[in-house]
Amino acid sequence: MNADGGTISPATQNKCDGQTATMSTTGSAVGAGATYQWKVSATSGSGYVNVSGGTGATTTTYTTDPLTVGTYYYVLEVTCTNCGPCTQLSSELAVTVNPYPTAAASSNSPVCIGSDLNLSSTTDIGTTFAWSGPNSFSSTAQNPTITGATAAAAGNYNVTVSAAGCSATASTIVVLNPSPVINSTTATPATICEGGSSTLAVQTPAAATYCNSNFTSVTYEFISNVTFEAINNTSTGNIGGPVDYTAQVANVTAGTTYTISVTIDPDANDYIYVWVDWNQNGILNDSGEAYTIAGPTSSAGPHTLGIAVPSGATNGSTRMRVVCDWNNTTPNPCRSASFGEAEDYTVNVTGGVGAYTYLWDDPSNATTSSVSVSPTTTTTYTVTVTGANGCASTGSATVTVNTPMAGINPSSATPDCVTTSTTLTASGGGTICGTTIAPMQHVS
């Protein structure tokens, strides 16, 4: 029989750096006396040499070793021992091995909620981009923008950069920060006379509210003493909760470590947990806010732990919760359970960061939450309230200024002989401000 090299189909393959290629022929001569040898060349149509490595180099199906970037031309050489011509080459397969692109992802995080989130990717040879992220986000832009990002946009974003079918993925984490909530911005009084003054003030929400931590029995364990700076509170067991001791205040300075001491009336398997809402957001167990003082323990204590006030703690009144929790290894400031006790206290932080900074556009550019102004014409003032996270909100209030009337020009005068007064009727409207209008005397 005659040797037949057969056909490799399709005639091209695209691979990525380090991948292998598998190739096979159809129509090659088979049977006794037929042998096979895969060959490769860097040049199409000539220069073939036997392949090295891989598997199946002497069969009709060959898988290469991992390939480096470049283009390779493969053929199968078929030899028959009992024929002539005895050697035939198959059709040629071109394998192009492409490099992987590089990929890097970044953003303008942290971003204030409501601001634009700008995602960025860089690459060397990439040509297509596929972003995915929280809130079902996807984009094929290299540098997409999410306009007016909401809290739901926070999280991990991935970008896959591709070039000639080879891709690389990079990721970046986006943090969305809330802006201050402004309840109202007021001018008191809202209307003044020229030369008078009004007090501008901006109101932000009152202190955060906190979850409850309810225990229904203090029969077996409860908190008998909490000592933390000026707090030294000896108590019995109280169900419900948390027990409100927030009138008791520990004054602390950011960046300093203080020892807390908790004594319990113990049972066994008791756990003592403390939380301090250092960022005053109403959530007691943000990162860095939870402390395990003891547990499991059957000891009354006092159990002590050094608590380092974070340098970034928010200044002012800060909620601290102390919990004695039976047989619970998982700290939970909002826990409801049978046996234990929860007590709340106040920690007053100084030396940390301000909850808010203020900037008014009044002539003094006041930086307090309220300021007195004396405009000479009706003026709208704007205040920018900025949180510790750098996010800002604005509010505005208008002070209306009434000017004194230059003169009274009654359009009519009706003498009243009985009351010796005269009724003046002024037309043209307007408010009389700072001008005393004396009754016109009747002269008979």
Ligand SMILES: [Ca+2]
């Ligand atoms: Ca107690």
Ligand SMILES: [Ca+2]
């Ligand atoms: Ca918190």
